[in-house]
Amino acid sequence: MRLDELDFDLPPELIAQAPLPERDGARLLVLDRGADRVTHHAIRDLPSLVEPSLFVFNDTRVFPARLLGHKDSGGRVELLLVERLGPPAQTPPFVERWVGLGRASKPLRSGVVISFADGALAARVLVPRDGGELEVELSADEPIDAAVERVGAVPLPPYIRRAPDPSDRERYQTVYASEPGAVAAPTAGLHFTRALLAALDAAGHRRAHVTLHVGPGTFRPVKTDELDAHAMHAERYDVSEGAAAATNQARAEGRPVLAVGTTVVRTLESAVDPSGEVRAGSGSTRLFLRPPATLRVVDSLLTNFHLPRSTLIALVMAVAGVEPTRRAYAEAVRERYRFFSYGDAMLIRAATSDRSRPGRRR
Numbered sequence: 408m409r410l411d412e413l414d415f416d417l418p419p420e421l422i423a424q425a426p427l428p429e430r431d432g433a434r435l436l437v438l439d440r441g442a443d444r445v446t447h448h449a450i451r452d453l454p455s456l457v458e459p460s461l462f463v464f465n466d467t468r469v470f471p472a473r474l475l476g477h478k479d480s481g482g483r484v485e486l487l488l489v490e491r492l493g494p495p496a497q498t499p500p501f502v503e504r505w506v507g508l509g510r511a512s513k514p515l516r517s518g519v520v521i522s523f524a525d526g527a528l529a530a531r532v533l534v535p536r537d538g539g540e541l542e543v544e545l546s547a548d549e550p551i552d553a554a555v556e557r558v559g560a561v562p563l564p565p566y567i568r569r570a571p572d573p574s575d576r577e578r579y580q581t582v583y584a585s586e587p588g589a590v591a592a593p594t595a596g597l598h599f600t601r602a603l604l605a606a607l608d609a610a611g612h613r614r615a616h617v618t619l620h621v622g623p624g625t626f627r628p629v630k631t632d633e634l635d636a637h638a639m640h641a642e643r644y645d646v647s648e649g650a651a652a653a654t655n656q657a658r659a660e661g662r663p664v665l666a667v668g669t670t671v672v673r674t675l676e677s678a679v680d681p682s683g684e685v686r687a688g689s690g691s692t693r694l695f696l697r698p699p700a701t702l703r704v705v706d707s708l709l710t711n712f713h714l715p716r717s718t719l720i721a722l723v724m725a726v727a728g729v730e731p732t733r734r735a736y737a738e739a740v741r742e743r744y745r746f747f748s749y750g751d752a753m754l755i756r757a758a759t760s761d762r763s764r765p766g767r768r769r
Contacts, residue, residue, distance in 0.1 A: 408635075408698055409632060409634070410629050410631065410632050410634065410716055411632075412729065413629070413715060413720050413724075415715050415733065415736050415737070415740075416740070417740060418740065421740065421743065421745060421746050421750075422566055422567075422745075422750075423745040423746060423747060423748070423750040423751075424749070425749055426574075426749045427749075429600075430578075430597065430598055430599065430600050431450050431451050431598055431600045432449075432450070433449070433450045433750070434447065434744055434751040435447075435448045435449055435450045435452065435456075435751065435752050435754055436448075436735060436738065436739055436744060436751070436752070436753045436754070437753075437756055438727055438732075438735045438753065438754070438755050439758065440726070440727055440755055440758060441757075441758045442758065443728075443730075443731045443734070445734070445738050447742065450603070450752055451603065453603070453709070453754070454603075454609070454610035454612065455610060456756065457663065457707060457754075459611040459612055459613075460612050460613075460657075460662060460663040460706075460707065461612070461613045461615060461653060461654065461657035461664050462607060462612055462613070462614050462615070462665050462667055463615045463654065463665065463666055463667060463671045464581070464583060464615070464616050464617075465581075465618065465619050465621075465667070465668055465670045465671050466583055466584060466586055466616040466617070466618055467584065467586050467587075467588055467589040467619060467620050467621060467670075468584035468585060468588065468589060469561065469591065469592050470552075470556070471555060471558075471561055471576070472487055472488040472489070472590045473487055473559055473560040473562040474486045474488065474521075474523050474530070474555070474558060474559050476524075476528075477522060478522075479522075482512055482513065483511065483512070484509060484511045484521045485509070485510045486510075486521060486543070487508040487562055487590060487623060488507045488555065489507055489508060489590060490505065490506045490622075490643075491503060491504075492504040492505060492506060495550070495551060495552060496550065497550070500546065501547050501548065501549060501550055501554075502544060502545065502551075503544070503545050503551045504533070504542060504543070504544055504545075505530075505543050505544075506536075506540060506542055506543075507530070507543055508540055508541070508623060509540075515535060516532065516535060517533060518532060519531070520532075521543075523558050524557075527554060527557070528545065528546075528551075528554040529546050529547070530545050530546075531543060531544045531546070552587070561575040561576055561579050562623075563575060563579065563748075564747065564748050566714070566747055566748075567748070578597070578749075580592060581596035581597060581599065582600060582601060583599070583604075586618045586620075586645075588620035588643070589620045589622075590621065590622060590623055591621040591622070591625050591748075592621070592748065593621060593668040594668065594711045595667050595668035595709050595711055595752060596668055597748070597749070613653065613657065613662070615649065615650045615653040615654060616647075617646050617671060618644060618674075619643070619671070619674045619692075620642060620643045620644070621670055622640055622641070622642050623640075624639070624640020624641075624642070625640070625718075625719070628716060629716055629717065629718060634697050634721060637718070638693075639693040639694070641691045641692065642670075642673070642691065643689070644673075644674045644677060644678070644690060644691070644692055645688075646674065646675075646678045646685065646686070646688060647687055650687070651684075651685045651686060651687040652687075654675065654704065655684055658704070663757060664704055664705050664706050664707075665705075665706065665707040665708070665709065666705045666707070666708050666709070668708075668709065669708070669719050669722050669723070671705075672696065672705050672708060673692055673694050673696065674692070675705055676694060676696065676704055677694045678690075685704060696721070696722045696726075697718070697721035697722065697724065698721070698728075699725075700725040702726065706757040707754065707756050707757045708723070708726050708754070709752060709753070709754050710752065710753055710755070711748065711751070711753070712744060712746040712750055712751065712752075712753060713747070714747065723753075723755070726755050727755045735753065739751075
């Protein structure tokens with residue numbers, strides 16, 4: 408598959424710059440796979456739009472990873488924390504090694520010290536890497552997590568053309584987020600309220616949670632003409648014993664597995680073994696799903712609308728098909744849906760004929 412096959416025309420005014428007043432106020436485009444039929448609904452209709460299913464959510468928590476500071480020379484620096492190297496420091500001195508992405512007017516070399524919030528948090532560059540990555544040593548007079556929480560800002564995606572405001576700390580976070588480690592939200596989950604989750608339960612659906620810590624690679628453009636040549640970014644995931652058991656039970660019963668977001672798809676499809684069982688455990692995945700991939704675990708997908716020429720729209724095409732995805736996106740543009748992280752949602756709904764039991768796969 409070629410990169411230009413992932414392109415589509417998107418008027419800039421359709422890129423949502425802020426969340427709606429209510430989390431569950433979004434519109435929902437439903438694409439029936441197989442029938443290639445599109446219908447229009449609201450996210451609040453979701454419990455009645457699918458047969459009783461297992462909804463699988465990503466419970467990663469976004470931390471305020473964007474740090475704005477300056478060098479001793481006075482030059483401004485932006486540092487996006489990506490991954491902690493080693494366990495957190497529990498006792499003084501509070502020093503930790505991290506990988507981050509640095510941006511400054513001049514290259515950040517080994518030994519450079521960056522100060523944040525008048526010295527409440529500092530970072531010393533240890534090893535510059537390719538692509539703007541840095542290994543840094545963070546230090547503070549308090550636990551590093553507490554200092555970052557107090558000093559850092561929400562790392563909003565680059566297509567949101569405004570500075571974060573206090574409300575983003577709540578709204579760029581799912582209501583069930585519990586495992587800190589993401590620098591971007593699993594945005595399909597942003598639509599859920601406690602009331603909507605309760606409505607799923609009342610309608611006979613089940614719920615499970617996995618964790619995939621979304622990294623900055625989710626926003627990196629594909630730069631190769633052929634998708635097979637693209638090097639996928641790695642992201643850490645965890646599938647608990649309970650989530651694996653719930654998924655395997657649903658599949659054995661013929662209950663559809665509905666992934667809330669592309670990160671859940673990548674997690675479950677990374678955790679399935681050759682026999683078709685989802686295995687509990689932690690790991691790192693570089694799984695790049697694109698046509699003509701066949702999913703082994705996930706039946707239906709709830710997702711937001713994604714960037715042109717991105718790995719995420721390639722994943723959507725792997726689930727829904729290339730031409731049905733193109734037609735659905737064109738319909739969303741015509742109907743003035745809101746796109747990307749704070750935008751509306753799309754449900755790719757599987758037909759019963761897509762599943763064969765026991766043990767399946769299609």
